Amino acid sequence: MTFNSNLNLLKAIGRTPCVKLENISKLTGHEVWAKLEFMNPGGSIKDRIAMYMIEKAEREGKIKPGDTIIENSSGNTAMGLAIVCRQKGYKLKIVIRDTTSKEKIKMLEIMGVDVIKVNAALPPEHPDSYNNFAEKYAAENPGVFYIDQHNNLDNNEAHYMSTGPEIWQQMNGRIDYFVAGVGTGGTCTGAGRYLKEQDPGIAVIGVDPVGSIFYDYFKQKKLVKPSRYLIEGLGDEFLIKTAQLEMLDDMIQVTDKQAIEHTFLLVAQEGILSGGSSGANIYGVVTLAKKIRKPSVICTVICDSGYKYLSTVYNDDWLTANNLI
Ligand SMILES: Cc1ncc(COP(=O)(O)O)c(C=O)c1O
Structure with a gap:
């Protein structure tokens, strides 16, 4: 063997x-x-895109170890990002719906992730909704990089x-x-x-x-x-x-x-x-x-x-x- x-x-x-x-x-x-x-x-499966999107952003000079990454995730992309961030030395903030299973939230907290729980009942157009919070936070805080797995085509490319x-x-x-x-x-x-x-x-x-x-x-x-x-x-x-x-x-x-x-x-x-x-x-x-x-x-x-x-x-x-x- x-x-x-x-x-x-x-x-x-x-x-x-x-x-x-x-x-x-x-x-x-x-x-x-x-x-x-x-x-x-x-x-x-989300480990794949977490690694790919971070390494692509590094290659494009958008991030460097020590920076902060933010993402909205139902938990799996978050866990993938948590591993990659630990390995590479990034700080990580994750926006998560308050209805997400408590095991997923607990695991992220153990990994040292800053977990930001948002009210799942907020309408999608609300500035503090799951869909908007991370983008708004990155726009208002220089040095914070928004991964944006929902619009970042490096996600699809990772699977390709x-x-x-x-x-x-x-x-x-x-x-x-x-x-x-x-x-x-x-x-x-x-x-x-x-x-x-x-x-x-x-x-x-x-x-x-x-x-x-x-x-x-x-x-x-x-x-x-x-x-x-x-x-x-x-x-x-x-x-x-x-x-x-x-x-x-x-x-x-x-x-x-x-x-x-x-x-x-x-x-x-x-x-x-x-x-x-x-x-x-x-x-x-x-x-x-x-x-x-x-x-x-x-x-x-x-x-x-x-x-x-x-x-x-x-x-x-x-x-x-x-x-x-
Ligand atoms: C548990 C689980 N299944 C399936 C998917 C869907 O995969 P994709 O985002 O590649 O469509 C996700 C994505 O978040 C997921 O967390």
């Missing part, structure tokens, strides 16, 4: 396993594969440069569909673009929670009024630059309940304890599988670990209070 002895923590980001979901494959009649992104050091090529290699070019939830859209469109460049026959399917605006915009170019949903990491209330919906072949809409049911399906069938957005992806895979007749190869992403959601997705009281069981 050979081990890579030239590894530091940042080099341990990426190169995650891509495994066949044996039982879900049997259940759907298609070959279903999943890239296990919870195996990144920060426990999610790493997630996409890894999937292509690991699948040996045998892939018909790539299914991924759209949060910023970085994963789905960045990796999706790379895969389509290798084989234009690959269809890229986005998954969007009911309550987010992406699905209706994709289907009918209509901007609907957003409403509240509970799955963390997916969807948005605005159109954002990184969600390059025009390159998707189709989108599938998922309710909180369907996402949760399929999170538990993933536990029951495969023994994979994931977060709710991965359950949404599995719902996307199962829904797609019912529509396609020819046996196909479908690849999706397990975005993060269930350990981050013991107080929400895996808590009966939370599920009951939110009518999810």
Whole structure:
């Protein structure tokens, strides 16, 4: 057995396993594969973009160690940034909705991040809302760099440069569909673009929670009024630059309940304890599988670990209070 002895923590980001979901494959009649992104050091796919966006900003001379970085994040980008900032010597401020799972908030506090909780009920146009606070803070405080994962195309590029090529290699070019939830859209469109460049026959399917605006915009170019949903990491209330919906072949809409049911399906069938957005992806895979007749190869992403959601997705009281069981 050979081990890579030239590894530091940042080099341990990426190169995650891509495994066949044996039982879900049997259940759907298609070959279903999943890239296990919870195996990144920060426990999610977002380590990739955190490292890429910081290193790109460094190369462009926009930041240097000692500076302060600010970002709004549902927790995973925040954890990725926390690791990269610790390794490279940046200070980090994270704006987070007060509804985010308390495990994620606690982990960031342990990492020494300045966590700024904002009221999730504030309308998106409010200056102190989740969407506006970080940008405003960076504009008012010189020396603070706003990462802006929702409009920074280096996010998509990170997946184009790493997630996409890894999937292509690991699948040996045998892939018909790539299914991924759209949060910023970085994963789905960045990796999706790379895969389509290798084989234009690959269809890229986005998954969007009911309550987010992406699905209706994709289907009918209509901007609907957003409403509240509970799955963390997916969807948005605005159109954002990184969600390059025009390159998707189709989108599938998922309710909180369907996402949760399929999170538990993933536990029951495969023994994979994931977060709710991965359950949404599995719902996307199962829904797609019912529509396609020819046996196909479908690849999706397990975005993060269930350990981050013991107080929400895996808590009966939370599920009951939110009518999810
Ligand atoms: C848990 C989780 N799943 C999925 C996503 C979506 O990934 P992307 O932003 O690349 O669309 C995110 C993004 O924040 C996330 O935190």
